[in-house]
Amino acid sequence: MNELCQLTIHEAHELLKRRGISSVELTKATLKRVDELESKVHACVTITEDIALKAAEKVDNYIKTSNEITPLTGIPTLIKDVICTKGIRTTCSSKMLENFIPPYNATVIEKLKAQKAVIIGKTNMDEFAMGSSTEHSAFFPTHNPWDLSRVPGGSSGGSAVGIATDEAIYALGSDTGGSIRQPAGFCSVVGLKPTYGRVSRFGLVAFASSLDQIGPITKDVTDCALVMNAIAGYDPRDSTSVPYPVPDYTRQLIPDLKGLRIGIPQEYFVEGMQKEVRAALELAIGKLQELGAEIDWEAHLPHTKYALAAYYILAPSEASANLARYDGVKYGFSHQNASNVIETTEKTRQFGFGPEVKRRIMLGTYALSAGYYDAYYLKAQKVRTLIKQEFDQAFQKYDALVAPTSPTTAFKLGEKLEDPMQMYLSDVCTLPINIAGIPAISIPAGFANGLPIGMQIMGKPFDEETLLHIAFAYEQATDWHKRKPPL
Ligand code: GLN
Numbered sequence: 001m002n003e004l005c006q007l008t009i010h011e012a013h014e015l016l017k018r019r020g021i022s023s024v025e026l027t028k029a030t031l032k033r034v035d036e037l038e039s040k041v042h043a044c045v046t047i048t049e050d051i052a053l054k055a056a057e058k059v060d061n062y063i064k065t066s067n068e069i070t071p072l073t074g075i076p077t078l079i080k081d082v083i084c085t086k087g088i089r090t091t092c093s094s095k096m097l098e099n100f101i102p103p104y105n106a107t108v109i110e111k112l113k114a115q116k117a118v119i120i121g122k123t124n125m126d127e128f129a130m131g132s133s134t135e136h137s138a139f140f141p142t143h144n145p146w147d148l149s150r151v152p153g154g155s156s157g158g159s160a161v162g163i164a165t166d167e168a169i170y171a172l173g174s175d176t177g178g179s180i181r182q183p184a185g186f187c188s189v190v191g192l193k194p195t196y197g198r199v200s201r202f203g204l205v206a207f208a209s210s211l212d213q214i215g216p217i218t219k220d221v222t223d224c225a226l227v228m229n230a231i232a233g234y235d236p237r238d239s240t241s242v243p244y245p246v247p248d249y250t251r252q253l254i255p256d257l258k259g260l261r262i263g264i265p266q267e268y269f270v271e272g273m274q275k276e277v278r279a280a281l282e283l284a285i286g287k288l289q290e291l292g293a294e295i296d297w298e299a300h301l302p303h304t305k306y307a308l309a310a311y312y313i314l315a316p317s318e319a320s321a322n323l324a325r326y327d328g329v330k331y332g333f334s335h336q337n338a339s340n341v342i343e344t345t346e347k348t349r350q351f352g353f354g355p356e357v358k359r360r361i362m363l364g365t366y367a368l369s370a371g372y373y374d375a376y377y378l379k380a381q382k383v384r385t386l387i388k389q390e391f392d393q394a395f396q397k398y399d400a401l402v403a404p405t406s407p408t409t410a411f412k413l414g415e416k417l418e419d420p421m422q423m424y425l426s427d428v429c430t431l432p433i434n435i436a437g438i439p440a441i442s443i444p445a446g447f448a449n450g451l452p453i454g455m456q457i458m459g460k461p462f463d464e465e466t467l468l469h470i471a472f473a474y475e476q477a478t479d480w481h482k483r484k485p486p487l
Pocket of ligand 1: 130154
């Protein structure tokens with residue numbers, strides 16, 4: 001394999017700055033890697049080779065005359081196909097949007113472009129981000145590079161695989177209930193779900209608006225901080241984005257954890273979790289202690305057990321409203337063989353949506369209907385408040401909480417496809433974080449039988465810095481993140 005595509009953002013940046021490499025060379029190296037591997041892993045829905053090379057050439061011309069190069073300048077990236085890219089097909093891995101070319105960029109894309117980032121493609125995902133395995137893509141499943149017979153996790157499976165395989169230097173994903181962290185854990189890369197409101201959702205195709213956030217998927221923690229520096233911040237075009245100042249997320253990247261109090265919530269070590277995952281987590285937490293953190297092994301968040309049930313009322317309810325826009329009239333797929341408008345809409349949805357999306361729309365419509373609203377939706381909202389309050393209380397005692405990202409390592413393709421409940425259960429450890437709106441990061445923390453294990457660090461609202469600090473210290477003391485899949 002060529003070495004260039006293995007670089008991290010900070011390594012590539014140093015080389016670009018010194019003019020040791022050009023952006024065109026770096027971009028070509030990643031495109032070559034895409035070319036070599038896509039037939040095995042299927043991480044990408046669209047590859048934008050021409051656009052990328054043109055952008056890289058422009059960057060190289062710019063670098064020749066300017067010393068103002070920012071950390072993402074000239075660096076190739078992959079974008080989850082749920083984030084709108086002007087002029088580049090944005091499908092959400094759905095037949096409904098198979099030929100949809102957005103007329104505008106998401107705010108995060110504008111921000112990357114302001115740094116002269118180079119977009120090399122759009123990544124595969126579960127249709128409309130509904131799923132945990134990237135098998136619900138309407139096009140093809142993505143394969144886990146650590147074992148091609150297994151899933152990469154989801155819904156941002158394509159982005160996580162793209163980074164684990166060095167097809168790009170970094171990627172963006174979105175996380176509604178775990179979709180950045182769970183695939184990051186399954187693929188041994190770093191994935192951060194920011195605090196709700198920290199990163200603009202403008203141009204992120206909506207799944208469940210009160211839970212969705214965009215975040216980085218990277219090869220190491222420093223890169224994660226650099227991408228956060230680029231994408232975080234208030235956006236007047238997203239009324240839920242919060243006007244807090246954006247810190248320099250690299251500021252707290254220090255290798256020592258003295259003075260930090262970390263709680264280990266017992267409820268996250270669920271019954272039925274894989275014993276190797278538990279063992280790896282215990283070792284990793286021991287490492288945090290060696291690094292100076294004060295560990296409380298007996299933290300408790302008793303309402304955690306209701307999070308999954310509440311999520312599968314709230315997320316489908318919001319989805320059922322958000323997906324009503326796909327009616328075969330406004331944009332996207334439109335079924336042509338219908339005799340009136342109602343039939344157009346019916347047939348458009350029948351053929352345009354896959355089975356998981358239909359399931360969510362039905363669940364949500366049911367939970368919101370008269371007579372059931374109080375019993376389901378309203379109740380779930382109350383549970384949501386309790387979960388949020390419980391986290392608030394925990395963070396009076398602890399600076400962060402640590403748990404597994406998932407109860408198991410990556411499962412086999414097809415293994416959970418026919419059993420939605422089993423599929424939903426793979427997110428038990430990540431869903432509560434979205435319900436509470438807090439930030440959490442997943443970092444590589446070991447392997448079992450050659451398959452990656454993720455450690456999840458959860459923090460106070462808008463305190464991504466502490467998560468990055470803990471993650472960085474752990475990363476410095478271990479070398480899980482340096483292992484590459486055997487391709
Ligand atoms: N797996 C969860 C779901 O299917 C979360 C997905 C996500 O975070 N987008 O709803």
